[in-house]
Amino acid sequence: MTQSSVTGLERRLARRILETRGDPRLRIVLWNGEEIRCSDAPPIGRVVFRDRRLMPELLLHPELGLPEAYADGRLEIEGDLPTVLKLVLAAPVRRTPAKRARDAWELFRRRSKSLQRSRKNIHHHYDLGNDFYSLWLDERMAYTCAYFPRPTASLEDAQLAKMEHVSRKLWLRPGERVIEAGCGWGSLALHMARHHGVSVTAYNISEEQVAWARARAREQGLDQRVEYRLDDYRNVTGQYDAFVSVGMLEHVGDENYAALGRVIDRCLPTHGRGLIHSIGRVQRQPMDAWIERNIFPGSYSPTLPEVIGILSPHDLAVIDVENLRLHYEKTLEHWLERFEKHAAAVEKRFDPRFVRVWRLYLAGSIASFHVGNLQLWQTVFQRTRSRDLPWNRAHLYEAR
Amino acid sequence: MTQSSVTGLERRLARRILETRGDPRLRIVLWNGEEIRCSDAPPIGRVVFRDRRLMPELLLHPELGLPEAYADGRLEIEGDLPTVLKLVLAAPVRRTPAKRARDAWELFRRRSKSLQRSRKNIHHHYDLGNDFYSLWLDERMAYTCAYFPRPTASLEDAQLAKMEHVSRKLWLRPGERVIEAGCGWGSLALHMARHHGVSVTAYNISEEQVAWARARAREQGLDQRVEYRLDDYRNVTGQYDAFVSVGMLEHVGDENYAALGRVIDRCLPTHGRGLIHSIGRVQRQPMDAWIERNIFPGSYSPTLPEVIGILSPHDLAVIDVENLRLHYEKTLEHWLERFEKHAAAVEKRFDPRFVRVWRLYLAGSIASFHVGNLQLWQTVFQRTRSRDLPWNRAHLYEAR
Numbered sequence: 001m002t003q004s005s006v007t008g009l010e011r012r013l014a015r016r017i018l019e020t021r022g023d024p025r026l027r028i029v030l031w032n033g034e035e036i037r038c039s040d041a042p043p044i045g046r047v048v049f050r051d052r053r054l055m056p057e058l059l060l061h062p063e064l065g066l067p068e069a070y071a072d073g074r075l076e077i078e079g080d081l082p083t084v085l086k087l088v089l090a091a092p093v094r095r096t097p098a099k100r101a102r103d104a105w106e107l108f109r110r111r112s113k114s115l116q117r118s119r120k121n122i123h124h125h126y127d128l129g130n131d132f133y134s135l136w137l138d139e140r141m142a143y144t145c146a147y148f149p150r151p152t153a154s155l156e157d158a159q160l161a162k163m164e165h166v167s168r169k170l171w172l173r174p175g176e177r178v179i180e181a182g183c184g185w186g187s188l189a190l191h192m193a194r195h196h197g198v199s200v201t202a203y204n205i206s207e208e209q210v211a212w213a214r215a216r217a218r219e220q221g222l223d224q225r226v227e228y229r230l231d232d233y234r235n236v237t238g239q240y241d242a243f244v245s246v247g248m249l250e251h252v253g254d255e256n257y258a259a260l261g262r263v264i265d266r267c268l269p270t271h272g273r274g275l276i277h278s279i280g281r282v283q284r285q286p287m288d289a290w291i292e293r294n295i296f297p298g299s300y301s302p303t304l305p306e307v308i309g310i311l312s313p314h315d316l317a318v319i320d321v322e323n324l325r326l327h328y329e330k331t332l333e334h335w336l337e338r339f340e341k342h343a344a345a346v347e348k349r350f351d352p353r354f355v356r357v358w359r360l361y362l363a364g365s366i367a368s369f370h371v372g373n374l375q376l377w378q379t380v381f382q383r384t385r386s387r388d389l390p391w392n393r394a395h396l397y398e399a400r
Numbered sequence: 401m402t403q404s405s406v407t408g409l410e411r412r413l414a415r416r417i418l419e420t421r422g423d424p425r426l427r428i429v430l431w432n433g434e435e436i437r438c439s440d441a442p443p444i445g446r447v448v449f450r451d452r453r454l455m456p457e458l459l460l461h462p463e464l465g466l467p468e469a470y471a472d473g474r475l476e477i478e479g480d481l482p483t484v485l486k487l488v489l490a491a492p493v494r495r496t497p498a499k500r501a502r503d504a505w506e507l508f509r510r511r512s513k514s515l516q517r518s519r520k521n522i523h524h525h526y527d528l529g530n531d532f533y534s535l536w537l538d539e540r541m542a543y544t545c546a547y548f549p550r551p552t553a554s555l556e557d558a559q560l561a562k563m564e565h566v567s568r569k570l571w572l573r574p575g576e577r578v579i580e581a582g583c584g585w586g587s588l589a590l591h592m593a594r595h596h597g598v599s600v601t602a603y604n605i606s607e608e609q610v611a612w613a614r615a616r617a618r619e620q621g622l623d624q625r626v627e628y629r630l631d632d633y634r635n636v637t638g639q640y641d642a643f644v645s646v647g648m649l650e651h652v653g654d655e656n657y658a659a660l661g662r663v664i665d666r667c668l669p670t671h672g673r674g675l676i677h678s679i680g681r682v683q684r685q686p687m688d689a690w691i692e693r694n695i696f697p698g699s700y701s702p703t704l705p706e707v708i709g710i711l712s713p714h715d716l717a718v719i720d721v722e723n724l725r726l727h728y729e730k731t732l733e734h735w736l737e738r739f740e741k742h743a744a745a746v747e748k749r750f751d752p753r754f755v756r757v758w759r760l761y762l763a764g765s766i767a768s769f770h771v772g773n774l775q776l777w778q779t780v781f782q783r784t785r786s787r788d789l790p791w792n793r794a795h796l797y798e799a800r
Contacts, residue, residue, distance in 0.1 A: 283712055305708050308708075318723060323720065393722065397793070
């Protein structure tokens with residue numbers, strides 16, 4: 001039997017894989033060029049198996065097998081990558097007892113309360129180099145879900161609109177003090193300081209991001225009102241009028257939610273407000289194993305009750321929740337488009353596998369938000385008894 | 401010792417009661433006219449004990465003692481009743497182990513999955529007579545939290561605005577079918593049918609309310625598009641584009657949340673949306689014992705995670721949550737003001753105790769929303785994978 005031959009068993013397995021995906025517009029091309037199809041519907045995408053060893057790998061490790069093979073170049077996807085992945089992900093995952101047991105183990109296994117581990121996890125992703133991120137993020141280096149005033153808005157406008165949307169939800173007033181936990185490259189802190197007259201203390205444990213943010217604050221003459229601290233959110237001290245955290249909770253891990261709750265509690269006086277912006281899921285499940293291994297070690301996307309569970313022990317009431325899932329899909333489409341424009345530069349700096357890993361991560365995230373495997377919630381909260389809140393939400397939608 | 405004399409122990413107990421309330425602007429007047437004060441601050445209210453037996457009752461049954469004595473007229477409150485109750489409720493309740501154990505027992509004891517018990521509970525409150533409710537509700541007989549476009553809006557305008565706000569959140573389009581669980585006197589169903597061109601099937605187990613609602617639908621020529629069914633929400637059948645429930649969840653009881661979730665699940669196709677409007681609490685605790693006994697038997701105010709827990713097992717994702725706590729306080733202020741205008745008529749129809757019970761319920765509810773013991777959440781949801789949702793929430797705030 002040569003490498004190029006296909007056995008009857010392999011053919012049946014390929015057909016079985018196609019059938020479990022449930023979409024007749026997907027096809028599989030085997031290593032000998034043979035195409036497996038479930039119907040004659042015009043194909044939207046082809047998954048090309050370059051290597052016969054893929055078959056047992058996909059069966060043994062379904063969640064890791066496909067993305068790893070893609071990253072290695074042993075599996076190719078023909079057609080628009082996000083579109084094909086949407087079809088792949090659209091099939092509902094069966095939550096069998098075995099899957100539940102595996103999920104429970106994964107949720108437990110990855111727990112870590114170590115500050116050092118947090119630094120290592122964050123360094124792994126965010127210290128890949130500001131040069132790298134500046135190739136495909138917007139000019140302000142916002143690496144979280146944007147808010148598109150219209151679906152056709154530019155990424156730059158949408159990131160600006162997100163910062164304004166968050167600032168308005170926090171109901172900031174000039175002279176107030178804001179604490180930001182996990183500030184990325186620091187653009188939200190600068191926006192709040194410049195446009196809402198507040199002073200901001202912003203925490204981040206990524207050295208490269210903090211260096212970049214401090215330079216921007218100095219350039220813009222805001223370094224007296226925005227202080228970036230290279231430190232863990234658990235070390236936050238002081239009292240503030242508002243707490244904000246955009247895209248950090250995903251890295252906190254549910255084992256540290258109680259600690260985060262205590263941080264928020266000691267930060268906020270009676271009139272204090274807060275906002276947590278985070279990717280989430282409707283049902284509790286571990287992070288995708290491949291993403292956790294290759295992209296975001298130590299990460300976890302909470303359910304909305306888990307987010308609220310951070311707050312309620314401290315008498316913090318939910319004021320407003322908004323689901324921006326479709327906005328994250330759109331944000332990621334912009335990022336992937338820009339990434340592809342610079343793929344050659346990225347490959348030169350890193351290697352071909354790195355490009356394929358990131359392409360799959362961005363396209364897979366588009367697909368995950370598209371089919372609703374991931375959600376994005378902005379949760380606004382306040383002390384249960386506080387009356388210092390706007391009468392309604394109309395102010396979020398007034399022309400500036 | 402005569403009835404009018406006061407012992408040193410009684411005096412110390414009265415002072416102790418005052419101190420636990422923690423507000424120096426409250427005073428206690430004993431049955432002999434003697435005033436107990438903790439400070440010389442100008443008083444905002446006086447609690448008058450007409451009867452020495454009150455003292456042991458308040459110590460033995462703190463939650464039931466005060467309201468029962470007020471209802472019986474053995475305890476009087478001088479000053480503006482809601483204002484005094486705000487001071488009384490502002491003191492934080494200590495969640496001792498004994499209190500937690502009592503709460504757990506109360507939460508368990510009141511569970512009932514019986515349809516007959518639900519009918520009895522609803523009959524107790526809602527079948528007091530449409531004449532009674534029409535004395536102090538708005539003209540459309542909306543008996544749930546209104547939405548005040550401005551704090552100074554009239555109750556009539558605010559109830560209309562609430563119906564429009566809910567309709568917009570449901571993103572109704574002409575020709576769609578809506579299921580309403582717990583429709584009260586039916587005004588929301590009529591509003592949705594008239595202003596949004598939908599047909600509505602509305603369930604309610606209160607005979608008086610359904611009779612009133614059917615008459616209104618006929619009067620307004622909407623009886624072909626709005627059907628009121630005198631039946632339990634658990635008997636809902638059929639598929640609809642949208643599910644709505646305003647102010648019913650409080651009567652469902654958490655023992656029936658799973659059943660409600662299954663009803664919503666079988667009602668809604670892939671593109672379906674839904675809204676649950678309910679009183680809630682930040683931390684799980686039983687209904688106030690006096691309110692449960694005198695006003696709303698079988699009721700329970702859920703936490704927001706409990707509301708979400710109805711939805712998530714069925715792959716329903718939260719799209720939007722809005723906390724309207726201050727609007728319910730305002731609504732109740734209007735109700736109490738109207739109630740007081742007709743107190744003589746109510747007393748004639750019922751009796752003096754009935755008037756005092758309802759006065760305390762309305763004023764106490766104002767105070768509970770004021771201090772944040774109660775919250776009001778509107779929760780909008782949709783199938784996890786649905787993309788049939790508005791791009792953002794700006795449409796809720798557009799001029800009509």
